[in-house]
Amino acid sequence: MTHDNGARTLLSADDLVEQYRLDLERQRKPAHTVRAYLGDVRAFLGHFEREGGSHFPGGVRTADVRGYLSALKRAEAKPATIHRRRAGLASFFRWAVAAQHCRESPVAGLELHRLAPLEQPLRRALDVRDKRRFLRTVQEHGTLRDRAVCELLVATAIREDELVHVKLEDLELGERRGWVKVNGKGSRQRTLPLHRDVRRVLTTWLAARPALGDYLFPGRYGDALNTSSIRRLVDKYERLSGVAGVSPHVLRHTTLTELVRRKKHDIALVAAVAGHAKLATTAIYVQPNMQDLEAAVDSLMED
Known part of the structure; x- marks a missing residue:
């Protein structure tokens, strides 16, 4: 069953991701951040389509995102990886809402602490x-x-x-x-x-x-x-x-x-x-x- 979260865009998923990339670069996001965010979106998109989802991004529900993050946890992804994936998706859907590709973000309000405990990574520094x-x-x-x-x-x-x-x-x-x-x-x-x-x-x-x-x-x-x-x-x-x-x-x-x-x-x-x-x-x-x-x-x- 599809979920109507906005107008059906005429753009393909690949074209949408490309527009998002251009917007990140206009914001002068660091190159490694752009790569990570695009990877997060593409990884979710692959999961979404395998699960029978359609009409990306307007057809994405909060349950779809929750299911994806839970699947990462079952696959024993590190908590830091799960949090970063969520951050990448949150950034994409903020852009999608602003660009009127969907009405609301399915990531907003998602209670991530129920999916995985937050672990602060140890930062490397030279002595x-x-x-x-x-x-x-x-x-x-x-x-x-x-x-x-x-x-x-x-x-x-x-x-x-x-x-x-x-x-x-x-x-x-x-x-x-x-x-x-x-x-x-x-x-x-x-x-x-x-x-x-x-x-x-x-x-x-x-x-x-x-x-x-x-x-x-x-x-x-x-x-x-x-x-x-x-x-x-x-x-x-x-x-x-x-x-x-x-x-x-x-x-x-x-x-x-x-x-x-x-x-x-x-x-x-x-x-x-x-x-x-x-x-x-x-x-x-x-x-x-x-x-x-x-x-x-x-x-x-x-x-």
């Missing part, structure tokens, strides 16, 4: 020794651009998708002080001060930077670099340094974790650096990570 080893490798083997990119990632905890959109006009470099303006999630802008060592690296890069476009780190034709270029850059020095598990996101977590846990800065200050809208998001850096747990277990054997 001080590994962070220094990684940066030393970049210093010794990196180009001027690569050094500037990695120093800025570590010094400011900037997101990779924020970094590629920094323009020359967003940067202020002086002898005694300097800062970078960052356009973050939800169109929130923040200004981050730059340490003198980072200002020196950036000044050197600007002197050698090709005269292409307005971006601090321009692509081949002067447009913004793709975030995948930043990930490949970091991957290169991860391999050279021998420090496992380094990524732009890990460098961000490393800096924020160090500010909260080792430097003992106020969590509200760290939230401002991170560009978090809610303090609860920053609170994850107060929680123990795997290195903390390993150190605690090792300490039991030291007495």
Whole structure:
């Protein structure tokens, strides 16, 4: 039996997903978020059609979504995976309602805690020794651009998708002080001060930077670099340094974790650096990570 949740769209499911992808990109969502959300929608769509569902998305009921998430639980999917799948579907149906492909979201109001307990994933962060080893490798083997990119990632905890959109006009470099303006999630802008060592690296890069476009780190034709270029850059020095598990996101977590846990800065200050809208998001850096747990277990054997 079908469920009438809006006008029957003339678009195919594939066309709808493609329109959703374009909307996510217009919102400047990170590339990894776009991939994850599209994967979540396609995975649900496959389940929905196998179960005999039709007229996507207007024909989707809350019971269909609940049944899908319950099926994931029976298949022993991790709670974090189930929560992410729900988040991806919630995002899609918010868009579908706004675009008038359905009247209401079948995900809204779904009580997820009855499906799976929420587990907070442990965030990976480099210890001080590994962070220094990684940066030393970049210093010794990196180009001027690569050094500037990695120093800025570590010094400011900037997101990779924020970094590629920094323009020359967003940067202020002086002898005694300097800062970078960052356009973050939800169109929130923040200004981050730059340490003198980072200002020196950036000044050197600007002197050698090709005269292409307005971006601090321009692509081949002067447009913004793709975030995948930043990930490949970091991957290169991860391999050279021998420090496992380094990524732009890990460098961000490393800096924020160090500010909260080792430097003992106020969590509200760290939230401002991170560009978090809610303090609860920053609170994850107060929680123990795997290195903390390993150190605690090792300490039991030291007495």
